[in-house]
Amino acid sequence: MGRKPIDSEPTRYTTFILLLMGLFSCTVVYIFTSAVIRPAENSAVDRTLTVEDGGGGTGGGEECCSGVESFELWGDAVKWGSDFKVNSSKECCKACKDMCTGNHGPCLCDTWVFCGDKNACGDKFGECWLKKQKDTLAPDKKDAGNKIMWTSGIVFGKGEGIIALETEFGAIHVKLLPECSPRSVFNILDLLGFRHCAGCQFFRAETRGQIWDAHGDHIKDASFGPPYALLQGTFGAQGTALDEVSREFCPEIRRGSVAWVGSGPEFFISLANHQEWKKAYTVFGYVLPEDMQIVEKIAQLPTKFDVWTGVNVTVLENPVALKLRRIKSSNVI
Structure with a gap:
């Protein structure tokens, strides 16, 4: 049987060449866009922690052993x-x-x-x-x-290396990761030596909205914010200077990850799994799962709108004071 006219060799080669040109164009656009939406470290946009500025967290089961x-x-x-x-x-x-x-x-x-x-x-x-x-x-x-x-x-064993972020809504227990982010953890341990943490507080609250489910997983076809599913605060206690922390452990941000904004002292607790954030933030701990309900409760307090470097955010009408407290070893993780 004769070959149909539409199956001619010239047409087939033309289609193949056009396909290659399309793939090349898409690759160039992707590389260019990634470079544009990811700002330089410690930039003004970095403070907003939105999808545009990248991120990082505690996924992938990575083994750490740093000093x-x-x-x-x-x-x-x-x-x-x-x-x-x-x-x-x-x-x-x-x-x-x-x-x-x-x-x-x-x-x-x-x-x-x-x-x-x-x-x-x-x-x-x-x-x-x-x-x-x-x-x-x-x-x-x-x-x-x-x-x-x-x-x-x-190295912290089972039940060790856990601190409490005390608030009026309850204590948020955080397991520190010294093998992953040692300089960050030594900074936190230095803070534990002070009897006060005047100025330490949570000041920004972004719920999961209709974008992430209760497990922190992104809902198909939903946007990536706002809201941005995080609780942001600072350890910048009045009269206490924290050393700036260079980039350390930056895996994928997961629900419960505790990470610095830039080099600190601002930090955030993630309420969701942020695969869209490109591993740019140093993670130094994670909230014990049973305490995420306290984080969610604070995130749902009354907020007001604000604009940070052109990005819409929500900040707490009344910041929530916090203080660091050491706890004795326990049988928790």
Whole structure:
């Protein structure tokens, strides 16, 4: 049987070429748009935390094992570094975490100290000291600075490393992630040492609206805000200066993620899973699931409209004061 006229070879090649040109055009447009809608870090738009400015969070089951360079922690040694050498700070951290197996309370090791600068360390190069603190929420710091040759980190076991953000509506318990964002966590631990947190508050509240369901999942064909499903606050206590935190752990933002806005001291708690935010925010903890009802309650308080750098937001009519409180170890996660 003869071939139909519409199946001619020239027509087929023309269609194929047009398809390639279309795909190339779409790729160029996508790259250009991504660059435009993602502002530079610490820009004015960054404060609004909308879909336009990117984001980050706690998804993907990523394994963290990070510490702080040029920083030395003391503590009672449970494994002497002079007898235990490894190839990297990550291996040293993992050796400490391996002593936290099971669900039997505190870790046998909660602090690791590694010497990784071959020139500065000399015969101590590769030493991995595993230690135990008397108080994991107030680790014993020896020194910090460019002349310190050690890299140090802490590990929280089951029921440890949990702080409370106390409000008039209840305490929001947050599990800190020192293996992921160590500098951020040390900042928070420093705040715990103060008896007050004057000026610490939640000031912006955005509900899930009709955009995300109760589990934080995005509803098909819905927009991505406003509202933007977050509760924003600050740890900028009056008379207390927090160190600026450089970018650390930036996975996908999930419901319950607690992350810095820029380099702090402003932070936010996410009420939803924000896959549309492109992993730009440092996550340093997560709210225990049972306390998300308190976060939701605050987010539903009376708000008023405002405009931040051209973006419509909702801020609380009456900001909610908060203070940080340490809690004793428990059997929670």
